[in-house]
Amino acid sequence: MSEDVIETDVLIVGCGLSGLTIADRFAREKDMSVLIVEKRNHIGGNVYDEIDENGILVSRYGAHLFHTDSERVWAYVNRFAEWVRWEHKVLAHADGRLVPVPVNITTINALCGTSLRSEDEARAWLDEHQELPVEIRNSEDMALSRVGRRLYERLFRPYTVKQWGKEPAGLDPSVLARIPVRCSFDDRYFSDRYQALPRHGYTEFCRSMLDHPKIRVLLDTDFFEVRDRIRAGLVFYTGPIDRYFGGLPPLEYRSLRFETIRLRNVPFFQPNSVINYPSPDVPYTRIVEYKHFLHQESPHTTIVRETSTDEGEPFYPVPNPENQALYARYKALADREIGVYFAGRLAGYKYYNMDQAILAALELCDRLL
Numbered sequence: 001m002s003e004d005v006i007e008t009d010v011l012i013v014g015c016g017l018s019g020l021t022i023a024d025r026f027a028r029e030k031d032m033s034v035l036i037v038e039k040r041n042h043i044g045g046n047v048y049d050e051i052d053e054n055g056i057l058v059s060r061y062g063a064h065l066f067h068t069d070s071e072r073v074w075a076y077v078n079r080f081a082e083w084v085r086w087e088h089k090v091l092a093h094a095d096g097r098l099v100p101v102p103v104n105i106t107t108i109n110a111l112c113g114t115s116l117r118s119e120d121e122a123r124a125w126l127d128e129h130q131e132l133p134v135e136i137r138n139s140e141d142m143a144l145s146r147v148g149r150r151l152y153e154r155l156f157r158p159y160t161v162k163q164w165g166k167e168p169a170g171l172d173p174s175v176l177a178r179i180p181v182r183c184s185f186d187d188r189y190f191s192d193r194y195q196a197l198p199r200h201g202y203t204e205f206c207r208s209m210l211d212h213p214k215i216r217v218l219l220d221t222d223f224f225e226v227r228d229r230i231r232a233g234l235v236f237y238t239g240p241i242d243r244y245f246g247g248l249p250p251l252e253y254r255s256l257r258f259e260t261i262r263l264r265n266v267p268f269f270q271p272n273s274v275i276n277y278p279s280p281d282v283p284y285t286r287i288v289e290y291k292h293f294l295h296q297e298s299p300h301t302t303i304v305r306e307t308s309t310d311e312g313e314p315f316y317p318v319p320n321p322e323n324q325a326l327y328a329r330y331k332a333l334a335d336r337e338i339g340v341y342f343a344g345r346l347a348g349y350k351y352y353n354m355d356q357a358i359l360a361a362l363e364l365c366d367r368l369l
């Protein structure tokens with residue numbers, strides 16, 4: 001970036017889904033000039049994907065499965081891409097076999113030695129095994145109240161310890177509330193009305209959101225290094241909120257490490273796109289084989305092992321009461337900042353799904369536009 005001062009109506013820090021949604025609204029509805037500054041060398045934030053040398057569309061920051069019950073968000077995303085229905089399924093490796101997650105009748109039968117055949121039988125089994133505390137205070141209570149102790153110990157507790165570096169008892173109930181329990185044979189990961197993938201990938205979808213003469217993107221640009229050279233009427237910050245404000249202890253975020261393995265002339269590595277590994281004996285949490293998504297064709301395959309870590313780029317806020325209390329102190333500072341708005345997973349310290357990030361950004365724009 002040159003040393004000249006840049007003027008823009010709207011400055012957006014971060015080119016992920018939240019920033020892109022805000023850029024779209026201000027440019028397309030208000031014809032205002034929008035400048036997005038992005039630290040990384042690509043658009044799209046963590047939904048960024050690209051065709052790899054095996055000819056397979058691979059996400060650089062982990063698989064992203066779009067799902068929503070929001071008519072508004074569904075109509076909105078359809079303005080920028082063609083979407084193909086895709087009902088995501090996940091298998092977990094437990095007790096030497098592959099079982100469906102979320103827990104359904106097949107999972108219970110495989111891991112608990114039952115032979116349940118109907119919803120009524122499954123409900124009766126759950127009634128007998130669920131541990132219902134007076135109050136659900138954390139993710140352990142949440143899981144025990146849904147699936148009982150045996151399935152909790154097999155599928156949820158060890159996986160969560162690897163994923164978060166904490167016992168489920170040290171996490172808000174919301175974390176394990178993400179995974180439902182099903183008294184049926186339904187083996188879909190999500191229950192939402194709309195479940196789909198963009199036919200040509202998320203990067204193309206993001207490119208289409210940016211395709212407007214009033215939107216400009218500066219990649220490889222750290223906002224904190226250039227902020228003095230930008231004059232903006234409005235600023236939207238979507239980076240980690242603790243990087244914006246000094247003077248308070250840092251917030252806790254969880255990161256992921258990705259190990260990509262390209263297998264030449266191997267048609268498939270595993271029977272499903274995602275296989276979770278709850279076992280503490282396996283270092284990674286899951287393996288994603290990307291060619292399963294939208295049934296991509298290639299003589300080769302690409303798999304990515306995900307390991308959770310404390311170091312590295314922030315991916316997940318860590319929801320528990322201590323972190324929420326610290327975030328509240330940051331939020332109080334954010335609320336006092338004039339002309340600057342904070343949006344997205346990292347600035348709002350919220351474990352948003354993609355649709356929730358988009359909806360929150362749309363609603364922020366509704367208030368301002």
Ligand code: UDP
Pocket residue numbers: 092101155156157159160163175176178179276278
């Ligand atoms: N989880 C688990 N076992 C599984 C899948 C998920 O214990 O096989 C827990 C784990 O704590 C995880 C949380 O459920 O962080 C939410 O899972 P989700 O798939 O929504 O995580 P994400 O895809 O956002 O990483």
